[in-house]
Every structure is written in C-alpha cells, then in structure tokens.
Amino acid sequence: MALSPPRRLLADIGATNARFARADSDDHIDKVRVLACDDHASIEDALAAYLAEGPEEAPPREAAIAWAGPVTADAVSLTNHPWSFTISGLKRHLALSRLLVINDFAASALAVPRLKESERFAIGAGAPIADAPIGVLGPGSGLGMAALVPAKSGWIALSSEGGHATMAPADDRESVVLDRMRHRFDHVSAERALSGPGLVNLYNILAEIEGVPAAPFTPAQIADRHIGESDPLAREALAMFCAMLGTMAGNLALTLGARGGVYIAGGIVPRLGAHFAASPFRERFEAKGRFRPYLATIPTYVVTYPIPAFLGLAALLDREHVGVGL
Numbered sequence: 001m002a003l004s005p006p007r008r009l010l011a012d013i014g015a016t017n018a019r020f021a022r023a024d025s026d027d028h029i030d031k032v033r034v035l036a037c038d039d040h041a042s043i044e045d046a047l048a049a050y051l052a053e054g055p056e057e058a059p060p061r062e063a064a065i066a067w068a069g070p071v072t073a074d075a076v077s078l079t080n081h082p083w084s085f086t087i088s089g090l091k092r093h094l095a096l097s098r099l100l101v102i103n104d105f106a107a108s109a110l111a112v113p114r115l116k117e118s119e120r121f122a123i124g125a126g127a128p129i130a131d132a133p134i135g136v137l138g139p140g141s142g143l144g145m146a147a148l149v150p151a152k153s154g155w156i157a158l159s160s161e162g163g164h165a166t167m168a169p170a171d172d173r174e175s176v177v178l179d180r181m182r183h184r185f186d187h188v189s190a191e192r193a194l195s196g197p198g199l200v201n202l203y204n205i206l207a208e209i210e211g212v213p214a215a216p217f218t219p220a221q222i223a224d225r226h227i228g229e230s231d232p233l234a235r236e237a238l239a240m241f242c243a244m245l246g247t248m249a250g251n252l253a254l255t256l257g258a259r260g261g262v263y264i265a266g267g268i269v270p271r272l273g274a275h276f277a278a279s280p281f282r283e284r285f286e287a288k289g290r291f292r293p294y295l296a297t298i299p300t301y302v303v304t305y306p307i308p309a310f311l312g313l314a315a316l317l318d319r320e321h322v323g324v325g326l
Helices: 043-051 087-093 104-114 172-182 196-210 225-230 232-256 281-286 289-296 308-318
Strands: 008-013 017-023 029-036 062-067 075-077 084-086 098-103 120-123 134-139 143-151 154-159 262-264 300-303
Touching: 008 043, 008 104, 008 308, 017 043, 017 308, 029 043, 029 308, 043 087, 062 104, 062 308, 084 087, 087 098, 098 104, 098 154, 098 308, 104 134, 104 143, 104 154, 104 262, 104 300, 104 308, 134 196, 134 232, 143 232, 172 196, 172 232, 196 232, 225 232, 232 262, 232 281, 232 289, 281 289, 281 300
Parallel strands: 008 062, 062 098, 134 262, 262 300
Antiparallel strands: 008 017, 017 029, 075 084, 120 300, 134 143, 143 154
C-alpha cells in the first residue's frame, strides 16, 4: 500500500502540553494531538508517540516547532519544564530537510493575520490601525509575550521574554500582595502572578493576608465562576489576575505603539469567556493617566482559535528564510 505524500509537521511545546499536528501544502491543519509533557521523557519520545499514531503516512520532510522558552542558539530549553534539545540534532533524528524553531508566542503572533473574525472577540472599544504594530500576550503555564511589526516583506514576529519583566502594583491591595511575593521569590516577575501557578500564588497570598486557610485549589478551580460564587478570595484572586493582565497589556501597547491591537491568547483567558469581558481587564488596560485617550483607541482581542501557534507555524514554513532553524 502506497504511503500518502509527506506533510509538514507542526508542534507547539509548552511546559504542560505538547501539541502536534500535520499541515498539507494548502496549510490545511489536521491530525491534532495533545500529549502531556510529563508522560514523556523528552520531545523525541513525544514525537515518536505522535508519529506512531493514526494511518500510515510518509514521514514529514519539513517541521516547525513553537517552543515555550528563548530560541537564541542551536540548544534550546523550556523555561518551566526539563525538556531540551538541539535543533541540529532533532533535524537529523527526524531526517528532515528543514526544521524551524521559534518562540511559542512569536508563533502565536504570526497567527494573527490569519485569524478569521469568528476566531477572536473584542474586549472594549477601539479600532485597529492598518500596518501598525500588534502585541500578543497570554497566560498559561507561564506568561508569553511577543510582537508583530509590519515590513515590506510582510509581518515580522519579534520574540520576547517580557513575561519575566518586573510586575508593578497599580493599587494598594496589589502592593500588599506583591510585597508578600517578594518574600517568597528573588524576583517578582509578571509571570509570578499572571500564569496558572501565578493565579494560585495570588489566591494563597490573599488567604494569608486575610488570615484564613487557603483551599487546595487548582488554577482551573480558582477560575471557575461557580467556585468564585462561594469563595470570595477565589473571586478576588481572579479579578486581580484580570486587572494585572490589563496592566501588562497596556504596558505592552505603550512600549510597542501597538495601535494594530493587543491580542490575548494562552490557555487561561479564552476559557473565561464573558467573565473576562466583565472583568477589570479593559479598565486597567486604559488606566495610564495622561495616556488613557491614546489607549482607549487601541482594540484588545481574545483569541479563540484553539491552537493559534499552528497557524503561525504554517505561515513560518511558507516563508523561505524566516525563523531560527536549519
């Protein structure tokens, strides 16, 4: 039986999940599979498990990987998980003609021009300016951040480690919370509050401040509105999380001049739906004193496409010389 033609391999690797897919020459994406990173000793093992599944196909000749960590050299490591590999070694291991590796949120940024209107929803007012920079950020296992800037050759994604910038308080309550965090961590980055573990940090510290026992909630439980109805600290932690995310999104918009919009992706916010729209996020996004009118014109969107990095990786492979790879 003849094998089907080789197709592109796409991988979005985070600290919790490794997501895989195939893409054909028309960038149709299918055969999506999500594997838990902790179930596999290495990315090579996870790839082997994925490639062994499903109907027999010709091995992929090209691949692109979105990686939740800095991609600055041949050797790369995840920021919040033990996995690491070398790009040259993995290319040889998979017998690929081309392998591109890019930061995961840079891949999500490259997805933005390919999103349909139905694959995002707006939070607040504002309208995008054509050919203006775009910011992308989102909390998951960590806090990813990237930018998209226009160029003659098309959009260029700028990788960033902005999630590790220092988190600053915007009101007295946040000052108390972040002061407590400083006694636990050598550096209180935005990621310490704006991630799944960060949401738990906020809840636990609020319970400590109030002098009550903290329930052993997971991030998903703290974000559950039904739990919030009965646990005021879970409700406050989620509201503070959304407000702080607004602060960081506003900072990103000011830093980039992101008049093309700011997009929120990641594993947490898209699941909040209408609750996020009613949260303090947009108010805090605009709360920059004299620059409130400037920010009021910038739209903010939540990305609802399930795995936007796949769209960005397909766009990356469509270019001839883009990204870090071999």
